[in-house]
Amino acid sequence: MFDCYFFCLFLKVIVCLTVLVLLCVIGLRLWVGPGKGVCTSNARLDGKVAIVTGGSLGIGVETARDLARRGARVVIASRNAQKGNEVVADIIATTKNPNVEYKTLDLSKFSSIIQFVKDFNDNYERLDILVNNAGVAGIRQTNTEDGIEKIMQINYVGPFFLTRLLLDKLKASKPSRIVIVSSVAHRSHKLDPNDIIGKRPLDFWSRYANSKVCNIMWAKALAKRLPEGITVNSLNPGLVKTDIFHRYSKLRKMIINIFIDIFFKTPVEGAQTTLHLCVAPELEHISGKYFSDCKIEEPHKIVKDESVVEKVWENTMLLIKDKLNDKEYKLEIST
Template sequence: MIYGEPCSTVVFVEGLMVGHKTFINLHCSGARVILACRDMGRANRAADEVRKRSGNGNVIVKMLDLASLQSVRALAKDVQQAEERLDILINNAGIMMCPQWKTEDGFEMQFGVNHLGHFLLTNLLLDLLKKSAPSRVVNVSSLAHETGKINFDDINLEKNYDAHTSYRQSKLANVLFTRELAVRLKGTEVTTNALHPGVIHTELGRHLLPSLPLWKRLLFLPLFFFVKTPWQGAQTTIYCAVNESLQNTSGLYYSDCAPKEAAPQGRDDAAARRLWDLSASMVGLA
């Protein structure tokens, strides 16, 4: 299988600003792409743009709210029943530094959406990915994992919630999930890698800036000259999804379309196994 051939099927999980740029690149390669999103209005508008720019109508939009395990299970069942194969799963959705919100199932919102939703969806689709092998799982993490810590004793941060701490924990969870998933998929021809897309001009930081005092906002202004566009930010995701040189590469972390060593806490195999077991218990996987 050459990734991006017309027979390829890709499930792309949310993240519309960067997502539909990735979506366009993948779709133009001839792949059948399923865009799974919470906001169906915006998702359909993005899909319409892809159809117009690519000239190919093979664009599917499906409902997915990662803050609801019921919604995750419903999408997985839909994909299992409707699709004969799944070549690439891109876990791209994210929420950043929001207030102390809870998911539908009572989990801390950033950990629930950024990690648990992806964890459950990936596990539910593993049989289809294995059937379609060689296939790939791509997890969008962040440089923020480098200052992250998994608070195993208070995973929902109920004792002392901090939006920054929560976000860093969720991004470290993405890296550790990728590491343990690679171990469990060894010999299946299903590979998985994590990545840092870069600092991108999207709506992801909408909860961050309003919470900062004016003087801090002014300090951030010069940094906007170095922020990536959504198109630039999509490139490492595309690289991990379709580059043929990565066909036998698994469990690594990428930035700017090149491998980069994850932070020490992102290379902790014992923590990765412990997080897997805890996550499986939280989402109700055997």
């Protein structure tokens, strides 16, 4: 009888702890907010042209799908042609919009970016929305053929260069929008404004965070230099279940995936702030801001330091200046 009493007490404790853990999980999931920040605009994009980089995975797929559903002509730009064409076929089938196309773009190579822009300019009359969505994480510290640390080039310098080359098309299509996908990870940066190429040895998370804080600074600096009619904003999509961690070890991926399944947003939910910046009419004259859950949010305090923002801009411009000297792509170098 004594043993039975303690056994029942033990079961009650286990049940109470289980319920408590479940309540904590539910509460934390609601706090993380997979349902927050929904784009409520029903704006149509008929006759508009949009580019979505990294459009063959995760948030990029759902961003491209929604823009296509609104009637836009959408270019999915990514490295993997097979995956890109599969996504194009899927989006056409689900949206009934035949004007979706894949084009090869490798942001780790300036040569690929230049070729993409030449191809785009030859085949498209306008560009209304540029979504710099592509990103990478969890890779070892190596340099690209252009001499820039790989995460920094794919996440920041490459998109910066791509956008510069597409500015004439964006200007000709005003009103137009530039959207830059950053991350809450920017808050843990270890940025040296004089080391944009990423010479310093850093762990993968710091390198990722550095690239993402540069995204926000870029949006702020670029907004001051754009003519009226073109806006640029950056955003945090939230914690989103995507394939960005696929390069991790099996054990690390298993642990991360357990956490992801409980707390992270789906790609559809994660695309909402991006879409809000693409289509919301009330943002037509809002530029240089950082958004999260479809609302303006204050980024890390370093972004308020104008001297740092300008130093990052100037040093990035120096990295691409020689490429812009090509007569076909020469652009005014403003600082």
